[in-house]
Amino acid sequence: MPTTDYRTRFRIAPGTRVRLRDHDPGYKDRHRSKKEAAPEIERYARRLRELQYLLYAEGRRSLLIVLQALDAGGKDGTIRHVLGYMNPQGCRVHAFKVPTPEEAAHDFLWRVHQAAPRIGEAAIFNRSHYEDVLVTRVHGLVSKSECKARYAHINAFERLLADRATVILKFFLHISAEEQLRRFRKRLDDPKRWWKLSEADFEERRYWDAYQEAYEDALSRCSTEHAPWFVIPADHKWFRNLAVSRIVVETLEALDMSFPPPKVDIEALRARWRELAGKERES
Amino acid sequence: MPTTDYRTRFRIAPGTRVRLRDHDPGYKDRHRSKKEAAPEIERYARRLRELQYLLYAEGRRSLLIVLQALDAGGKDGTIRHVLGYMNPQGCRVHAFKVPTPEEAAHDFLWRVHQAAPRIGEAAIFNRSHYEDVLVTRVHGLVSKSECKARYAHINAFERLLADRATVILKFFLHISAEEQLRRFRKRLDDPKRWWKLSEADFEERRYWDAYQEAYEDALSRCSTEHAPWFVIPADHKWFRNLAVSRIVVETLEALDMSFPPPKVDIEALRARWRELAGKERES
Numbered sequence: 001m002p003t004t005d006y007r008t009r010f011r012i013a014p015g016t017r018v019r020l021r022d023h024d025p026g027y028k029d030r031h032r033s034k035k036e037a038a039p040e041i042e043r044y045a046r047r048l049r050e051l052q053y054l055l056y057a058e059g060r061r062s063l064l065i066v067l068q069a070l071d072a073g074g075k076d077g078t079i080r081h082v083l084g085y086m087n088p089q090g091c092r093v094h095a096f097k098v099p100t101p102e103e104a105a106h107d108f109l110w111r112v113h114q115a116a117p118r119i120g121e122a123a124i125f126n127r128s129h130y131e132d133v134l135v136t137r138v139h140g141l142v143s144k145s146e147c148k149a150r151y152a153h154i155n156a157f158e159r160l161l162a163d164r165a166t167v168i169l170k171f172f173l174h175i176s177a178e179e180q181l182r183r184f185r186k187r188l189d190d191p192k193r194w195w196k197l198s199e200a201d202f203e204e205r206r207y208w209d210a211y212q213e214a215y216e217d218a219l220s221r222c223s224t225e226h227a228p229w230f231v232i233p234a235d236h237k238w239f240r241n242l243a244v245s246r247i248v249v250e251t252l253e254a255l256d257m258s259f260p261p262p263k264v265d266i267e268a269l270r271a272r273w274r275e276l277a278g279k280e281r282e283s
Numbered sequence: 284m285p286t287t288d289y290r291t292r293f294r295i296a297p298g299t300r301v302r303l304r305d306h307d308p309g310y311k312d313r314h315r316s317k318k319e320a321a322p323e324i325e326r327y328a329r330r331l332r333e334l335q336y337l338l339y340a341e342g343r344r345s346l347l348i349v350l351q352a353l354d355a356g357g358k359d360g361t362i363r364h365v366l367g368y369m370n371p372q373g374c375r376v377h378a379f380k381v382p383t384p385e386e387a388a389h390d391f392l393w394r395v396h397q398a399a400p401r402i403g404e405a406a407i408f409n410r411s412h413y414e415d416v417l418v419t420r421v422h423g424l425v426s427k428s429e430c431k432a433r434y435a436h437i438n439a440f441e442r443l444l445a446d447r448a449t450v451i452l453k454f455f456l457h458i459s460a461e462e463q464l465r466r467f468r469k470r471l472d473d474p475k476r477w478w479k480l481s482e483a484d485f486e487e488r489r490y491w492d493a494y495q496e497a498y499e500d501a502l503s504r505c506s507t508e509h510a511p512w513f514v515i516p517a518d519h520k521w522f523r524n525l526a527v528s529r530i531v532v533e534t535l536e537a538l539d540m541s542f543p544p545p546k547v548d549i550e551a552l553r554a555r556w557r558e559l560a561g562k563e564r565e566s
Contacts, residue, residue, distance in 0.1 A: 057478055076372065079371060080370050080372070083371060084367075084370060086371065087362070088362060088367060088374055088375075088407070089359065089363070089376045089378065089409065091371055092371075092375065095372065124371070126372065178563065181556075181559060184556055185560075188552060188556060191542075194549055195340055195542045195543040195544065195545055196340075197546070197547050197549070198546060198547060202552065202556070202559065259474075259475055259478045260478040261477075261478065262477035262478055263478070263481060264481060264482055266477060269480060269482065269485065270471055272485050273464075273471060273485070276488060277464055280464060
């Protein structure tokens with residue numbers, strides 16, 4: 001019987017070798033349809049908002065969510081639907097694009113470090129430092145041995161953040177080649193999306209196998225106890241949304257957070273309130 | 284007959300003198316209750332999300348929303364309920380607190396300038412540079428004449444942003460003294476909020492009149508065509524939410540934005556798609 005705990009079920013156990021073809025992108029657990037799963041999706045979304053508020057109130061930890069996927073894998077959609085439920089106060093999204101000249105003039109973790117969440121806050125990375133062992137590797141900009149050195153840098157960097165009470169969750173949104181093609185088609189059919197289209201998206205598809213391999217290596221090498229990778233079945237958008245929010249909820253719940261004690265004497269403040277209210281009545 | 288256009292109705296016309304007591308904090312237009320207004324609130328929230336996406340897609344303008352209020356005036360609530368509908372990608376909230384030593388070692392607009400929204404994005408200021416002509420003035424940290432100089436600096440600074448296609452909307456959430464007292468009471472009665480309580484909040488109430496006066500001056504001096512102030516009736520939280528989102532929607536709609544034209548030849552890309560799909564079938 002599979003565990004009902006998503007953060008165990010979809011996690012890459014540290015030290016294991018990932019084979020993406022063993023992960024079904026169309027998986028949807030016991031749910032038959034989006035409609036049927038809707039109450040559960042809604043429940044986790046609401047709970048996520050409560051827990052994020054608690055994280056903020058507690059002010060003792062940070063949350064870092066890393067989203068990686070192939071083109072049309074659903075990073076934007078995940079942010080919009082799931083993480084959009086979070087309060088924009090205390091939650092920042094960072095989209096990492098082609099490095100600026102300033103960024104490129106530093107080590108590959110320099111710009112990422114600056115975007116690390118501050119205490120009490122959540123940061124969502126739309127793409128991340130992992131691009132530096134993915135797109136760069138696929139296009140031969142870094143060698144395999146350079147990649148290995150980078151995995152070590154990444155693990156040390158994530159350890160640094162974790163040691164400063166950062167909860168790190170990394171999601172690979174796993175879609176099938178057929179689903180990607182279907183989504184490209186949808187973009188072509190919707191004039192509202194034409195402005196976003198580029199030839200490059202379509203051409204990257206030629207490197208599908210190379211990307212799968214690069215992801216397998218990165219996920220295998222960099223899934224750690226303090227910063228685990230999760231492979232999320234993402235052919236069904238609604239299941240992807242459910243799985244990501246559920247894993248975040250399960251993780252935050254396990255922290256057993258609580259509101260900090262008051263900084264003031266509540267009884268004294270109550271007395272002060274009555275005084276103010278009394279003045280009000282007189283005037 | 285009053286106009287149905289909220290961005291005219293609640294705006295401080297440039298050059299006019301504001302008297303806050305002429306603005307009813309309990310105003311709720313034709314609505315009788317939150318429940319009755321719910322469909323309208325929902326409609327504006329949805330429209331807000333669509334328009335923010337269009338702002339992002341268009342990539343030609345920025346949106347800056349400034350929120351100011353007395354304690355318990357509802358800044359956090361407005362962000363949570365109204366602006367929480369916006370996509371966290373392309374929308375950043377900046378809470379301006381007591382300046383850090385680094386910030387205090389610069390002019391008062393230095394830290395604010397850094398938080399200006401980039402093109403295509405929205406920024407929400409939870410408090411702002413206006414604190415430097417409000418709290419500082421009430422507590423005698425700046426003189427009246429210094430304040431006057433600052434109004435001029437503020438107007439010039441906002442002009443600079445507006446000239447770089449920044450749409451600026453400034454909201455003063457206007458509550459009555461009785462409503463503030465009621466909200467303080469609620470905080471005292473809710474253990475989940477105790478961690479946030481400070482004596483200072485209650486003591487600031489002594490300066491109620493001084494704050495009203497400081498706000499009247501700032502609103503009168505700094506409501507301009509390119510960066511208007513709005514006085515939002517905020518005793519009813521649901522009406523406050525409705526009014527703010529409606530003004531943002533009305534303003535963005537007036538821009539008559541549209542999706543940019545595609546960067547690629549859609550027909551050529553369609554042909555490429557068929558080619559890819561054909562390969563798929565063969566393999």
